[in-house]
Amino acid sequence: MNALIESGTDMAPHNLDAETAVLAGLMLHNAELANVQDWLAEQDFYSHQHRVIYSAIVALAGSNKPADGVTVGEWIYANVTDDADGLAMLAINLACEAYTAANVVSYAEVIVEHSHKRQFIDTCQKALQAAYSRRGHSAEELAAHMAARLSAIAPVRTTGLRPYREVMKRFSDELLARHRDGKPIGMPTPWADVNKAIGGLQDGQVIVLAARSNMGKSLLGFQLARFTGLRGDAVAVFSMEMNDTDVAARDVAALGEVPLQWIIGQDLSESQEDSDGYWARATVAISEMMGASILLDDDPQLSSPQIVARAKRAHARKPLRLVVLDHLHEMTLPGKQDEALERGQALRDLKGLAKFLKCPVVVLAQLNRAGAEAKRPEVKHIRGSGGIEEVADVILFVHRPDVYNPNDRPGLVEVIVGKGRNIQTGTVVALRNQYQYQRAVDWDGPTYEFNEAPAEPKRPTRQLAPRLGSRRVRQGEDE
Known part of the structure; x- marks a missing residue:
């Protein structure tokens, strides 16, 4: 298993073993793609070859076609020009080595975590280059831009769909607090x-x-x-x-x-x-x-x-x-x-x-x-x-x-x-x-009731009828 590469070496954080395990598991059991596709992106893979194979799996699944070593290889031959033979052979080898799809989600989380670390390193490096440059923006503008970039690094997995009973339970608690305890809805x-x-x-x-x-x-x-x-x-x-x-x-x-x-x-x-x-x-x-x-x-x-x-x-x-x-x-x-x-x-x-x-x-x-x-x-x-x-x-x-x-x-x-x-x-x-x-x-x-008045130039379009009662001003006709 490839260990996390420490910062300061020639290689960015990555885990090739996790990447190959995810690709192999997806080709073994295509249904696992639904568990990772909405938060595992092509660019999260460190290896360019693995990015291409993942793209092939997603494309085949989108066309309702099976994604195995053979079909992924055919997709590569049809859509990739550089090193198609090597990529197709790699896909077949990964599919042949697959023996379980049980840990696809866990391995995918490892891939995304390393991807986020690479994004962090890239953002910091670009910020340093911009700071050393004599041209460009002020230090505060650079800090604001860097903060925006860093805030875009989202959690590894999104919330996604969840059982409606969880939503209804939370709503029930809010309803009780609102009516039984007098808790306001908002600030x-x-x-x-x-x-x-x-x-x-x-x-x-x-x-x-x-x-x-x-x-x-x-x-x-x-x-x-x-x-x-x-x-x-x-x-x-x-x-x-x-x-x-x-x-x-x-x-x-x-x-x-x-x-x-x-x-x-x-x-x-x-x-x-x-x-x-x-x-x-x-x-x-x-x-x-x-x-x-x-x-x-x-x-x-x-x-x-x-x-x-x-x-x-x-x-x-x-x-x-x-x-x-x-x-x-x-x-x-x-x-x-x-x-x-x-x-x-x-x-x-x-x-x-x-x-x-x-x-x-x-x-x-x-x-x-x-x-x-x-x-x-x-x-x-x-x-x-x-x-x-x-x-x-x-x-x-x-x-x-x-x-x-x-x-x-x-x-x-x-x-x-x-x-x-x-x-x-x-x-x-x-x-x-x-x-x-x-x-x-x-x-x-008093509460004002607005009644429609005759349309005359330079005159109010509403007549006032003061009446004691609620403090709310009732809505009148559109002007």
Whole structure:
């Protein structure tokens, strides 16, 4: 049996005995291919000859033909030009030497493990070459690229199909915890009706929070991060629009109920008594925020691989329970393809991050400038909506009617469910605007019912009928 070749010698890690045993076993018992084909690839074999023979076995099985020494040899003669005679003879010899297929899966795991070690060595060598080169990318970019390459080295075997009873057992446990113990489905948000509408933030999901400018999407994103971090769960915030002290100012304003304009020094007309009160509350808020489990990165030019690498490094120190990114349309793109395609790929990278961390990733996004004007936004209004709609698990919109008409439901912030699995799309939740304190709170006013109004130019398309009751804003007719 070939032993593992130590790093530093002329040969990379491999095990030829395991490779020959797998090929022999597969030709002896073709049905064993189904147990390894989805995770054992041609490139996992160290020997080029063994790669060709494995390709022949897979191709024959795909054509519903038997794969033995003779048929594999015939396939090689028909499809391979270099050293066909030697490869065909090797296949026949392997088939003749086969005596059991019992350990095919175990030997295949050995092959893939060595393959992953070779991938690791190759990645490190390329990283060293790039680092020694005077041209190219910065050290941080190289580290981010290397981290992305290393994270692609998956476990030896994928989960694959499993008995449905296992899935149902796990669902039964979740159902009991939800109804008997009152355990929420996902991570809660600061807003009760949002939790009801979407079931909280689910682990492994990407939640896109989109809005036009001046609607408060960043405010809600930072409020969500603050709420989670103050509960003791680790949060990573990537702020590419605002610097770190601007984010801190908003948090202190929200937590201390201090007007943001006073904090940033734009409103100094208050009385001495008011100023003393603001100072006292701001001091308490600063002290509380120092204890929040929040990590902040305000680098303005981050790419998706850099974000993924930094989040994984933070996760290795303390498991993250939430990632907030402000925002998708500020991210650096490679610039080699259409922007919408690259934006969608960036979101796929973040989706992979969410699954790796097993936590929600909230991504803020911009709408097209000309999209919908004063109407409620829709998925098609998101910049680069095609790729984003395809990847996002949940899409929420933030809309404020009083931005366009100060007399139209002043103080109302609508959170609209644009997409979601197991969620009623189109649901509209009402929040109360407390933007002077950089936050939104649960709606405490009347419920608005939207009725279709006569279509007249430059007039509202809905009439208001205030009614006391639930805080939920009922969905109206499409505008």
